[in-house]
Amino acid sequence: MPDNPTVRPRRLRATPALRRQVAETRLHSADLVLPMFVREGRSEPTPISSMPGVVQHSTDSFRRAVSEACESGIGGIMLFGVPETRDAVGSGATDPNGILNAATRIAVEEAGDALTVQTDLCLDEFTDHGHCGVLDRHGRVDNDATLKRYRDMAVAQADAGSQILGLSGMMDGQVAATRDALDQTGHPEVALLAYSAKYASALYGPFREAVDSQLTGDRRTYQMDPGNRREGMREASLDIAEGADIVMVKPALSYLDVLADIAAVSPLPVWAYQVSGEYAMIEAAAARGWIDRNRAILESVTSxxxxxxxxxxxxxxxxLAAWIREGKTA
Known part of the structure; x- marks a missing residue:
């Protein structure tokens, strides 16, 4: 073996300028979407204890936060509503004056063309049992009865001005059902983001606090088994065939293999959701001085x-958008 190797990959790592020039993956502000929570009946934003730095917005603080998001240059915002009252069928989800639809109108007014206004299309925030669908007489989630509610939700959200509907409920046939409802009611321009590979993950814990979830039990009869990889591709393929405009993997970091599988073959944009538990773990470790917070955030989103x-x-x-403007990298 020669003392002086001729192949030296380190040459391209020697300086910050070289590392920037040969970087294979670059972050862009327009490729980021900010999830936001709006809580009915609040006059001030309410901190979410398990997600330091994230709040349930009042309508006033929400308006200011939308303006800030527009100025940052990010691509969009995803809205979640937290109602004061709930019932078995999630009536608040289709109320034109319900918190999510009201917040959507505020966001559309504030954002203009600066970013896309997206809304979560799921019943879990609005039901008194916390499930993503309506229940049958045995207490099981009724897939087809839920699709009827999703159709009505889709129309209500489109009427409020949402540009992308996030279909997060993992009901069979939800893409086809909502696409049909939108097309029949004069909303063919509204895009559908299918949460195609959404796993029954332990990493949603802080989100339950964020939406004041009423869930008892679990969602394993409709969200996916964490051990299943091929099934993620099957779900994405079905959603593409049904008319989705975008497909998504959720959570992100624990399912990078599924994300890579789908991205390799999808003719549609592929998105990923870095969920509440991923956020909370980094924030908690950084708060204790165990990791470098900024580097960990950049590394996670870069991966x-x-x-x-x-x-x-x-x-x-x-x-992140501010860091990107400053030229920071992982």
Whole structure:
């Protein structure tokens, strides 16, 4: 073996300028989406204890936060509503004056063309049992009865001005049902983001606090088994065939293999959701001085992008956009 190797990959790592020039993955502000929570009946924003730095907005603080998101240059915002009252069928989800639809109108007014206004299309925030669909007489989630509610939700959200509907409920046939409802009611321009590979993950814990979830039991009869990889591709393929405009993997970091599989073959944009538990773990470790917070955030989102995500939903979207403008990298 020669003392002086002729192949030296380190040459391209020697300086910051060289590393920037040969970087294979780059983050862009327009590829980030900020999830936001709006709570009915609040006059001030309410901190979410398990997600430091994230709040349930009042309508006033929400308006200011939308303006800030527009100025940051991110691609979009994804809205979640937290109602004061709930019932078995999630009536608030289709109420034109319900918190999510009211917040959507505020966001559309504030954002203009600066970013896309997206809404979560799921019943879990609005039901008194916390499931993503309506229940049958045995207490099981009724897939087809839920689709009827999703159709009505889709029309209500489109009427409020949402540009992308996030179909997160994992009901069979939800893409076809909502696409048909939108087309029949004069909303063919509204895009559908299918949460195609959404896993029954432990990493949603802080989100339950964020939406004041009423869930008892679990969602394993409709969200996917964490051990299943091929099934993620099957779900994405079905959603593409049904008319989805975008497909998504959720959570992101624990499912980079699934994300890469789908990104390798999808003719549609592929997104990923960096969920509440991923956010909370980094924030908690950083608060204890165990990791470098900024580097960990950049590395995590870079890895999701490297695996094939065209867009990342992340609670750090606005902060990341500022770092990108400053030229920071992982």
């Amino acid at each position: 999701i992008t490297r695996a094939g995500a065209d867009t990342v939903l992340t609670y750090w979207a606005v902060e």
